[in-house]
Amino acid sequence: MAIVTCSDKACTINPLKMSQPIGGAFAFLGLRGAMPLLHGSQGCTSFGLTLFVRHFKEAVPMQTTAMSEVSTVLGGYENVEQAVLNIYKRVKPEIIGINSTGVTETKGDDVEAFIRLIRQNHPHLEKFPLVYVSTPDFKEAFQDGWEKTVARLVEVLVDPVDPAAPRDCSRVNVLPGCHLTPGDLGELRTILEDFGLRPSILPDISGSLDGHIPDEFTPTTIGGIGVDEIATMGQAVWTIAIGAQMRRAAEAMQAKTGTPFRLFERLCGLVPSDEFMTFLSEISGKPVPAKYRRQRGQLADAMLDAHFHIGGRKLAIGAEPDLLFDISSMLHEMGAEVTAAVTTTASPVLERVKAQEVVIGDLEDLEELAKARDCNLLICHSHGRQAAARLDIPFYRAGFPMFDRLGAAHQISVSYRGTRELIFDLANLIIADREDNHQPIPATCRSPAPVCVSFRRS
């Protein structure tokens, strides 16, 4: 049971957090033919865009209402209208997703009203999907932007169903948190299909951001779930939500369509994967395929091989709540000790992190804690690399952004196979670090500090 504390510094140093609007825009990127639009000044979009491009190494569609000083003060109706018309005309999107930013929220632009007015003034847009989500920069974080946007997509785009109508027994909805990579979603799709289920993944960044060369030309997103498919999600027999952040969207789905949901707070690790497989077996009425029985064995073997290296490690981790909970729980179950944990925003899972304390703070907090508590493994997104270098401890990149390594989109950590890969990557990192930096020399043997950290259970 972790105590959640909040950093009380006036100055954030080396932010771990990214802003809410780009988390929202990220969700829109998982829709087919989408154009995310940030209602704010140019920089709001350009910074987020650069971040996505550096992470995915792909062209990313994203637009701005290009608010100037004057339009910000006077209100941005004209800018929103012009942006929507321009985008509609030029790139023929299937949906435009609008997120507000700090500037337009400070002014108090009522974008819902703007949209009604736009539909009124331009009848051809009457039925066109325009989804708006309020996401001020000065509140909450990236994950919250995703959470609100997915919930809003459900509320706006899913057609209500008659509770008495028969459901399609093979259809399931998947609502993934923003901590899952395109690779994770690909893995989940395969698993569900192997159980004979047909998943609708909302949002599906594996269609749009998994680094492939598409054969169709589109000036919007190049894949993802279509608006038409979202509309029919109410027919599914179950909704699977992954990450506590998705509770809101799953509840919205249930409220609107009556589809029951099961929330998996985490999918990394043996026990959560077992629960997941059991559930799929139950809802599909099929036994767990041989492939996964074998993968389970492989994971068990990987855990045996890796526990020598991971056991006893003092972990410092900085990540958004769901990712933090996911990875740190798995490593705790591998015998590591979650010694320093820093996150960006409040969440119900934080209390259940297997650590003394979880700090809502920045990377300086993480670095100081890691130093004070002698951590010897750091997990964070790419911004953590400076801290790791100063601390001189092995560094594993997880989360967004990962701009200084390739293949971020294809990293996987879900289910037996993903867990196995993550465990191997981490153990190899630790082995390499020991070979490179901790070879015994006479001096280290005489030093009072033990070279090997003993195994402790918290």
Next chain:
Amino acid sequence: MTSLSATIQNVFNEPNCAKNANKSEAARKKGCTKQLQPGGAAGGCAFDGAKIALQPFTDVAHLVHGPIACEGNSWDNRGSASSGSDLWRRSFTTDMHEIDVVFGGEKRLYKAIKEIIAKYDPPAIFVYQTCVPAMIGDDINAVCKIASAKFGKPVIPVNSPGFVGSKNLGSKLAGEALLEYVIGTQEPDCTTPYDINLIGEFNLSGELWQIKPLLDEIGIRILSCISGDGKYREVACSHRARAAMMVCSKAMINVASKMRERYGIPFFEGSFYGIQDASDALRKIARMLIERGASPQLMERTEAAVAREEAKAWAAIARFKPRFAGKKVLLITGGVKSWSVVAALQEAGLEIVGTSVKKSTSEDKERIQKLMGHDAHMIEDLTPREMYKMLKEAKADIMLSGGKSQFVALKAATPWLDINQERCHAYMGYVGIVNLMEEIDKALYNPIWDQLRRPAPWDDAEINWQAKALAQVDVSAAGGEPTLLGAERAPPAKRTRSSKTVELSLIEDRIPAHGSSVFGAMALDTHTSAAGKQASENNLPAQPMSALQAAE
């Protein structure tokens, strides 16, 4: 805000900016910023520009006053290098919350300054204003003034909220902050007749260090580099330099021209890109210093160093000439550095089929005209679709551009090289130009291109993904859909005088604006891929190390 708008007016009155000088007074008042198109723009903002200009000062704390978006989304995204302090790589922001928006963020800002001084004790703090605090009326000038007095340390306000304009304007506003609060506030320990300032050089990938040893050798001291590998004390003392060089960029011309007005420091605009330009720049620096009292022997030393370095560089480049014969380059730089890169490429025998002049001045354009002759293909602006067409029709063998347009080339299976600020190789000076040639060579002759241009075995050679994507491009072009963003509102873009002009607006900016319209770029029709194949087969004899040949 009055002081900010006065500063902006002031910046636009820059008589040394060729673009401004040609405008009427009324037009000048409107400034350089073109009307931004909602739904059709995606460049950086003024805050971005200010941060770019000042961030390379390495030993100061850069504190961003605003909500998390401004700094949390953007920090650690540039490759300047430091020879000493790494404080500049840390990120400081007030991370304003809702409560600060309601009650004002000035107290939080003051506390943040206090915390930074307690923890890091930097020689100075730069405080950047962003949109939200500007809107709610946080007076950062006042907070900085009070903090300065209280802590006895320079705290410099940089007034450049994003919504006042473009990146370029932001860089100028950053320059104004230096002029008003920093330059001339300290005195150097000693001065020599050999002291120069470099202005607008950011030491990306450590490029400055390709030139600095040469200057050291000749006996020229860089009193201050604004702002690459810069230190606060150096820029504060920079008013004692004898001459200045403005490096390739007009973004900070206000700094150069006001230092000339105030302190009588003459400056010239030069470039270290390309052999000829580097030599010219070194000679000009020497000449200016001699005019202002340095020993005439300086020129002899300069000439000796230039002769030696040129000979070495030419010898190194000579080996690329046979490999580059007949190779064509499309150069998309945003225009600022076009002419200097053009000269460099021509030195290696590459043919330039087009160069962008979006941000170039008429002076720049004349220079390009002079270098490339009358069939200079100056590109005002190019949509990704048009860019793709040029590549597809094999009008170019390689594209050099900034990172944002890379996917146009890469997904069209065409070699591409990053020559913009995110690049990881240094291309400056006599050493850098050889590096550039090596990188071009590696890109052109990589064995992947032939493999990638082959259709998948199950695809009909006539209808592979490339052909399909291409067909879509043609359809939408024939359908008369405007390929130009904002065609309905924006005034028609000016044509340059050159014989074969490709039209239109923003290139770098157009990429994200069109989003993945660049994927249209992906296609290569079978004709081109055949041509490409043929071309590369022709090249095989010149590439003994080719993996393809090895395989055969």
